Amino acid sequence: MGKLEPMVKKCNSCKICEKICPTGAIHVDSNNNKKWYYFPRKCIKCYRCVDKCPRNAIMIFP
Numbered sequence: 001m002g003k004l005e006p007m008v009k010k011c012n013s014c015k016i017c018e019k020i021c022p023t024g025a026i027h028v029d030s031n032n033n034k035k036w037y038y039f040p041r042k043c044i045k046c047y048r049c050v051d052k053c054p055r056n057a058i059m060i061f062p
Contacts, residue, residue: 002060004049006036010057017049017058 004026013030025042026049029035050058 002062003040004038004043005059005061006038007057007059008036010055011036012055012057014054016052016054020048020052022046022048 011028013028015028015030017026018028023042023044025039025044027037027039029037047060050060
């Protein structure tokens with residue numbers, strides 16, 4: 001399965017991805033120009049973040 005990548009221009013820092021992630025694999029720092037942190041070792045590849053993002057700002061890359 002693929003790696004998650006944020007589409008920063010689409011992101012509005014709503015933090016839904018961060019809140020919905022069951023393992024804490026995503027952190028959005030809205031104070032730092034939408035800096036997005038992804039911790040792949042924590043990710044269980046459920047892709048809830050991708051499904052729930054209202055702006056389609058998270059992509060899956062092989």
